[in-house]
Amino acid sequence: MLKTISKMAVYGAVAFGALTATAQAADEYKLGLVTFLSGGAAGPFGVPAKNGADLLVDALNAGTVPAPYNKVGINGVKINPVYVDEAGGATKQVSEYRNLVERQGVNAVVGYISSGDCLAVPGVAEEMKKVTVLFDCGTPRVFEEADYKFVFRTAATATMDNVGAARYIAEKVGGLASVSGINQNYSFGHDSWNDFTTSLEQIKKGVDVSTKQFPKIYAGQYGAEVSALMVNPAEVVHSSFWGGDMEAFLLQGAARGLFEDQKVLLTCGESALYKFADNFPEGAIVGARGPNGVFAPKSELNDWFVKEYEARYGTKPTYPVYHMVQAIMGLKLATEKAAANAGEIPTDEAVAGAFEYLEFDSPAGKIAMTNGNGHQAVQEMVFGQVSKENGEVVMKDVVRYAPSCVNPPNGVKAADWIASGFEGAVCN
Amino acid sequence: MTALLETRDLAKNFGAVTAAADINVQINAGEIVGVIGSNGAGKTTFINMVTGYLKPSSGQILFDGKSVIGRKPREVMRDGMCRSFQVAQLFPELTVMENVLIAQSLAEGKNLSFFSPMHTPAREEKARAILKEYEILEYVDETIATLPQGVRKLLDIAMAMLSNPKVLLLDEPTSGVAIEDKFDLMTTVMAAVKKSGAAVLFVEHDMDVIARYSTRLLAFYDGRILADGPTGEVMRDKNVQTLVVGHHLDMDELEGTNNA
């Protein structure tokens, strides 16, 4: 017994050593990138985000990105991306985070689409004192429940999607008397619906809720839900569906004429705008979780980015791509700001210090790290309605809401802010 | 003297099929009763009912003065009625020793130990003694799945006898056993049983075995008891010979008539 186990231990140790002996070259900036590469979130979010990262990293290493990102790599050091699949839940992701930092020796981590992962990872990021940029997840709880030194989020929270959505329909949908909702049965779906209805209560009193449906995530079959929405009609159907679920819902709803009498509001709609263009109902209200994609403000940087992305992948970039790219850009600027000399990689403390309250330009316009004590970005929020001209999707009735109009002030919890009637909101 | 095991108007239906009806039997301490009947005549159903495995559709079963109905086989067994099975019911992937040790520790009492080992020298010694008594000690370390049928049958009966029952029900103890081994097997079993003083009821197809080992015979036909009495008398019964045995029995040349 004893002999056996010690023998096994020796074999184990040899195999183990062989696998962990990854050399740490000093002449590269190892960037850990965590995004969904499998499962239902890979198609709409994970892989486009990875594509965006690949594109940007290649361009940065070649030094071809327009100013202020024209320095090679990060502070002159070429970037070597290391990818990890976000699949498997928070426990595995915390484990993989440690592996990234210790075993692979990354200089920073950019990642996380799932809100659960975004809540779980910061704890270990703080423990390991490693700069970590959350790029896409939406839950406001990350910086509401704790203060972090090394964790940043360069995209605005999902609060702004639904505050914006409520403001938009109050403004643009005539005769609004009732809304209904179909959201996935998980945190993002629940939170989206809650933020939306509580905001609407503040903005326009007396709007009824006809029905609220919460089918299981990845259910794919929405026949009964569509019937329920048709039996209890409303002016606007709110949905934070994304990916295959959203597309299936749109197909099944359109086949039965649901969207002919009721307007559909899709807070994540833009993520399928190009692949699914034929089937978007005319007049669908679409958000892009920020000023991304079709809603991006005109800039040299965005023109360059869209052109490059389309040339490489044959489709226009959607919002997860923007979120990824702005995360890497923010990290690059903060790192370069913290560095004394070109070619050096500053300490995590220095980078974190430089990242706080950073303001920087991205393809999606200005990103301001004003919330969460300088760790959480706010952006403007944009909504518009789908219209097809000569087979091309264009947006009409576009309304832009300033960051201060749809995001709570620093230090105020989103739910409290909505309940207070958006205290301190400044709209244009 | 009251009977040890008594059934009154026992009946069992499976849907529209009557598996047993009007069964009135009394078995007294120390009796050795043979049971015959063609396939489907209700023999196993009878055993299954009196041991509590099947619930009768109607009628009563009294064992040692207590009703069996509504009680589980394990409770009936604790009162002193054990059985063997047509197909030996053992733990096939374990060894003979482990089978006996498990049977022993379960028979010792309802409150099983969580912590003290099952393998103790005392138990192992007793197990060897039992195996020796049943003449299967040579197989002690073999896995059940590799054993010949006869050994399995003996072990099955040995395990049933571990709790010193007052009544032992043997369901076809010699089925599947080679003809030349049948008498050895029965002799071994009967010697062990006699020593314990238990009453025995055994189902058997082989009239030779019946003739040699039973003192009383029950003949089942179509779910009912056709005849009940001293073995010789029942065997001479015309009805029994035509309906149960299927041909005339010459009491002097019983060999070779078995048609299991």
Next chain:
Amino acid sequence: MLSKNQIFVVAAAALMILAGLVMPYWFSFLVTVALAKGLVVLGLVILMRAGLVSFGQGLYYCAGAYAVGAFSDYFQTDNVLLLVLVAIVCGLVISSIVGLLLSRYRDIFFAMFSMAFSMILYGVLVKSAALGSSDGFNVTKPSLFGWAAEFNGTNLLSYWVAIILACVAGAIIWRYMRSPMGMTGEAIRENEIRVEYLGVSVQKIIYIKYIIAAVLASVGGSITAMTVGHIDPEMAYWTTSGEFVFIALMAGTGHVAAPLIGAVIFELMRTFAFQLSPYTWQMILGIALLSIIIFLPNGLWSLTDKFKKGAN
């Protein structure tokens, strides 16, 4: 008097505890989480030895974790002993109710019914906004009466607790498996009818085993909660329970050490599959699983027999 094996276990545990000070943290973390899962699998192995496969051990894994999370949050305590105790009580209470029903079932029906219970907990948690819905919530790091066992910024307490709990549980279950109660499990798997006719209630034995397995699973859940610092309903999802079955079959049910060591090997396998092939790690895992089933039908533990034969 300690036997040779007992001395070996104590020595190995002491060595592992000391090794925690020098091993990379990612590894001690991995071992902690793996041992937590290993404890769940150990419980599963007890059931599997009785012929029952539960596809719902996630129920107790999750319940134990949520008990720790809710208790530490509500009572503002981070005492590791108290938290593990709370998880044990939680597992005990739930399983003694659910087990009454489940102990009547066998085979695939036991598997699916246990899964249904676990999925119902999942559903309830997803619906509970106060518990963070599907995002879950963060759990405080444990301490031992205020001592957090901090070394270079990393909390080693949960690692040590996991090692000690795994060894203690392993030793207890090792004895249990050899006791009449434990061996009755094998007997039930092999032949329930015979067990009934030997005068013992099969249902009662299964009930007891179910509770033991549940308690082990909730202890595993409590360790995971304290180590990861975050819990979510995913822990009760059927895929989590499926992973436990996966580890159990991969490791083999022949020895108490098999599930514990198997869990560590599984975690290593998974994490290196993640690292080497982020895009196709499932395929690597699938191939590894099938290879084990083909070449080591009795699980990884059967390797030890081969080693033994080779050594002699």
Next chain:
Amino acid sequence: MNLALAVLVDGVVYSSWLFLIAAGLTLIYGVMKILNMAHGSFYAIGAYSGASLIGVYFAGGNPPWASYLLLVGAALVAGLIVGLLIERGFLRFMYGRDEVVMILVTYGILLILEDAIKLLWGVDPYFAYQPYTLLGRTKIGGLSFANYDFMLICVTALVALVLWWSLNRTRSGKILQSVIHDREMAGALGVNVTKIFTITFVIGAFLGAFAGALTAPGISVVPGIGIEVIILAFAVVVIGGLGSVGGAFVGALIVGLSRALSVHLYPDGELFVIYGVMGLVLAFRPQGLFAIAGARKI
């Protein structure tokens, strides 16, 4: 009234979908005693084959009506290839292993197939909506329903009928039944069990792929769709009684109608419906609704 109608139609549509998925699973289990986790992958492969072919087909400007035949053809080819490959190339070496081990074997196959699908088709969604919208819609009691869904009900009824007829009224069906009831006895009586296994597995794989191909037009075909349907199919099969095709039919109806009822009357309960129904059925009928009777034990 309107509500009752909606519940009925929605329920039956969902039930047909469930039955299509569960039929192959229960057939394979009944004959081979393998609870096939990879059944979801067959569904996914059917959906991907159907959707990608439909895409190419319509891009070529071909007559739209033939696209339905294309869906069936895609499922047939996909089921045949995958079924044969897995059964002949792998599973047959594993027969005789424990039922639980076989679940794990098929889980391993599922993991491999999931990534194989990803490597073959990528992660971008595939759409095949033309056959879905082509048939138009019908208004019943003020509510519009997609005609494609009605067609799905008919196809499911047809599949159920064909399965029932070939199992109960044909010689090969009776042979299959004998294998379902007692594999060893059937083998002893000279039934070529190996051949029966191959045929059953291929039919089961085809049914899974067929369900996927027929579902594809109404959904977005994306990674992971296979995994989502496994548990649904398992639950239906357990409710109906493992291995019983008729049971799966009734199980699908019960689950489908309960789900529709919940969506309309108590949307928050949707997540629990399937497990609730399964729990209730098992509590009262521990072997499912139409358990196949086993031989006497003692």
